[in-house]
């Protein structure tokens with residue numbers, strides 16, 4: 264069997280934390296309409312409980328993302344690869360800002376737009392992460 268290296272740990276933590284961030288939003292999005300219908304008060308509790316898991320995961324995503332950038336030596340990579348990293352990090356920033364708007368916003372527009380953009384940009388960050396993986 265192949266032996267794990269520091270790169271394996273770095274990518275494992277980055278992918279694990281990003282799975283919690285992206286997958287958690289998908290699962291919560293599926294649960295909330297059923298919860299709201301059965302127990303109208305429960306959605307707030309569910310959202311708060313999710314936040315206590317998702318935000319620490321996002322911190323790990325950013326910390327391991329910085330570790331990725333330091334480790335791969337961006338200046339030695341192709342322009343296409345660098346542009347993809349830029350788009351990947353931009354999408355990661357947008358998903359964080361959108362999720363913050365969703366959880367702090369009080370208007371229906373902030374909730375809906377923040378939630379939808381938070382998930383879409385998270386999915387796009389995941390996709391561009393995999394482009395980086397296949398392009399390295």
Ligand code: HEM
Pocket residue numbers: 274277278281282284285324325327328329331332335348351352354355356358385388389391392393395396399
């Ligand atoms: C929600 C946000 C994010 C998601 C979903 C995400 C997801 C991913 C995924 C799936 C990969 C491919 C891992 C692999 O090679 O198997 C990846 C790679 C990468 N990510 Fe992210 N990421 C996010 C945020 C960030 C941030 C904030 C940074 C930088 C500060 C970053 C920097 C990188 C870099 C440089 C790579 C290439 C690593 C390598 O090939 O060694 N990511 N990301």
